[in-house]
Amino acid sequence: MPKTTQTSSSTTFTTYQDEWVGHVVYHSRLPNGLHVVSVPLPDRLSVMAVLSLRVGSRYEDDRQAGVAHLIEHLVFKGTHTRPTSRDVVLPIEGVGGILNANTSREMTNYWGQVPFQHVERLLDVLFDMVMNPLMREEDVEHEKAIIIEEINASLDMPDEVAGLAAMALLHPGHPLGRDIAGTRETVRALTREDVLAFMQTFYGPQNGVLAVAGRVEHEDVVAWAQALSAEWQGGAGKQPFPAQPLPAGLHVQCIHRDIEQVQLVMGVRTVPERHPDQYPLLLLNALLGDGMASRLFLQVREQLGLAYHIGSYLSFGSDFGEMTIEAGVDPANVMLALEAIASEVRNIVAEGPTPEEVIFAREYVTGRLLLGLESGMRAAGWYVTQLLQGVSPLLSPSDVLAALAAVQAEDIQRVAQTYLTPSNMVLVLVGPVGDAPQLSPPLLEERLMTWLA
Amino acid sequence: MPKTTQTSSSTTFTTYQDEWVGHVVYHSRLPNGLHVVSVPLPDRLSVMAVLSLRVGSRYEDDRQAGVAHLIEHLVFKGTHTRPTSRDVVLPIEGVGGILNANTSREMTNYWGQVPFQHVERLLDVLFDMVMNPLMREEDVEHEKAIIIEEINASLDMPDEVAGLAAMALLHPGHPLGRDIAGTRETVRALTREDVLAFMQTFYGPQNGVLAVAGRVEHEDVVAWAQALSAEWQGGAGKQPFPAQPLPAGLHVQCIHRDIEQVQLVMGVRTVPERHPDQYPLLLLNALLGDGMASRLFLQVREQLGLAYHIGSYLSFGSDFGEMTIEAGVDPANVMLALEAIASEVRNIVAEGPTPEEVIFAREYVTGRLLLGLESGMRAAGWYVTQLLQGVSPLLSPSDVLAALAAVQAEDIQRVAQTYLTPSNMVLVLVGPVGDAPQLSPPLLEERLMTWLA
Known part of the structure; x- marks a missing residue:
């Protein structure tokens, strides 16, 4: 893959040119550790952005099961400058955009899509959600009830029940074999302290990547990311308990x-x-x-x-x-x-x-x-x-x-x-x-x- | 909407220019009645095409319930020059493409996506499926069993059960209120003669639209459609039984x-x-x-x-x-x-x-x-x-x-x-x-x- 490296005032850009696919990918790393990737697609009307963190359900111990996914829900409940869930979502949906998130076993992704004129607003909301969530006690209790309904819905879908059971057999007794959402019991038992401690460890620029594709220029994306994450630090995370081999036998x-x-x-x-x-x-x-x-x-x-x-x-x-x-x-x-x-x-x-x-x-x-x-x-x-x-x-x-x-x-x-x-x-x-x-x-x-x- | 009309050897093009959205849409009607629409997107790597017919479950009487959807399945079973389902699908999936179809209450859509170099092959397969399906007796019987499994799967999903029941209440006793797939009983009773008679009425260029978007030129799309549908005739369809008002009351x-x-x-x-x-x-x-x-x-x-x-x-x-x-x-x-x-x-x-x-x-x-x-x-x-x-x-x-x-x-x-x-x-x-x-x-x-x- 052809690759060139150049340095601006504060960051080094690496450019990957993939002729076969036709995209050019730019990569920078900010001084605070955050990776920034962009794929300029100048003909598009929209911009998509995803802010991803190296954390998911496998980083939880058994008692914490579901906390990574609970946090993914809670950051939508309000931030210091956008105190309600309506305040979080309205800047994006109010321009016809999409704001969403998902949690896997190894990653948590916050992502959105907006008409290209509103890309700065999208990045502002994404960084605000992960950097400044309020995490009020009442929001934690409230969101646990909603997640229990999410778990109930999956228990009513036979294909999901079968898929979850197969994962549990493939990773017996290991966090990789658990439902990402946790169980109704573990979710009920989670506290605001669990949430804050878990976030403290994993939510920081050293553990994250911002990736943006659409009608943008890489230098702008880096400048916005740098300005928006200037106060963000830490998040070195920790290593998860390694995957264990499947015990032999059918x-x-x-x-x-x-x-x-x-x-x-x-x-x-x-x-x-x-x-x-x-x-x-x-x-x-x-x-x-x-x-x-x-x-x-x-x-x-x-x-x-x-x-x-x-x-x-x-x-x-x-x-x-x-x-x-x-x-x-x-x-x-x-x-x-x-x-x-x-x-x-x-x-x-x-x-x-x-x-x-x-x-x-x-x-x-x-x-x-x-x-x-x-x-x-x-x-x-x-x-x-x-x-x-x-x-x-x-x-x-x-x-x-x-x-x-x-x-x-x-x-x-x-x-x-x-x-x-x-x-x-x-x-x-x-x-x-x-x-x-x-x-x-x-x-x-x-x-x-x-x-x- | 700005619009211009020009005439080539055999068809009239209408061009719709939608500045706000940035797309230019071309529309032609072939002498056999087929509408051809294209949206050139010259920067894309792929082409998508959909061949749509004005027919769906609402055009069936109660005894025929499910026949439109059964036909949508059967055209994948083989044509005169591609006698097996593998022969139908392999030309498209063999270049990494997608071939699929869906039936709604009012329309049946056959669609695919391929790397742009293979657009002619995609159109060839789509026209072949709707023009020359074999519709063997054993394929009809075989596909009925698969559709009954499709119906069983939806009966195991509570949200689908609720949605179907609500449609039945909103259109009591009317084909619009029925499951598009029919019931297990009506599907079991369908025959090859039902299939052929229904196709004879609705499957023809007078009842269809080909729409293509991606790295193509309109003149090429029209020329391909004309060549591929040269032998295709008829399909005037018929009017469905009109929607009836909802009887008053909750x-x-x-x-x-x-x-x-x-x-x-x-x-x-x-x-x-x-x-x-x-x-x-x-x-x-x-x-x-x-x-x-x-x-x-x-x-x-x-x-x-x-x-x-x-x-x-x-x-x-x-x-x-x-x-x-x-x-x-x-x-x-x-x-x-x-x-x-x-x-x-x-x-x-x-x-x-x-x-x-x-x-x-x-x-x-x-x-x-x-x-x-x-x-x-x-x-x-x-x-x-x-x-x-x-x-x-x-x-x-x-x-x-x-x-x-x-x-x-x-x-x-x-x-x-x-x-x-x-x-x-x-x-x-x-x-x-x-x-x-x-x-x-x-x-x-x-x-x-x-x-x-």
């Missing part, structure tokens, strides 16, 4: 619900972000279960007609990774669907992909990556995780495309053999399984071992 | 489910697309329940802490319209939440908006509209509905913004008084309501009448 769980379908999630542990196996895994996922030309879609849906929804998904974290296969099926067809999924897994492990599939998967992943980068948000976010994880030099989209181009059929088969094994696997069923004796975990384990052998 | 339904939350949907009937009341309704919706600065969000969530999800939504059809207010609440708080929602409705009816709210709502709706148009899909789709409904002259984004700018506080209060009345209202509750005697429909009706009076 782990199966059945959760009874009186509903129409059974939601299936089969999961395996893989590798962290930027592990070399990530690239063959991306191609494996594409040809196995991502999209309408994938093996699972063609076999389980098109050939056998067993599911409307069937697909596979990847997630890469700083020291862990997961791949899941998910489907919703008729309770009478659970065994047929499981056998069909296991059969596709066994085939790719035993025989690897065809040469045509390797080409397809490479084109598919490459094309989706480039189409995705047209979105201002994705362009803004591309370098955020890398900067928070201290990656150097930064990987550009072209670097990733080059790595994907080098993947061969044998690499794909090798990662399938390494990760898609029964001893590295969990399975969750959510639905009317209580009255079906053949859907007991021991029997499902036995069948799956046979089908995958 | 209609309440409680649906029991053993779940954590109660999903509430309150609905009213409003006006069709392009009725002058649409513009004050857009502002009413914004200030009442759209976004985090709206009255319902600030009162029900921020003030009272009763719901994580609370919002209001508009839908405009060719001869009908609806507004709904939706929330998920703790079963113990249903009455409190309903009273709070009713109180906000009564306030806006009795007192209208504040001058500040009128400004806010106008900026909010204007800004969201402009941000939305950055998306290739929205830009591509802007004129599709209008062309299918025969609107002339076409309304540009600027025309809509001008209409919104003219809305006054008294217009907003007037539409609130006209449509947000108990005699034009339905209410659905889905959740653990069976064991709560105070949640009976008669009692809920009585309370709501009191709160809204």
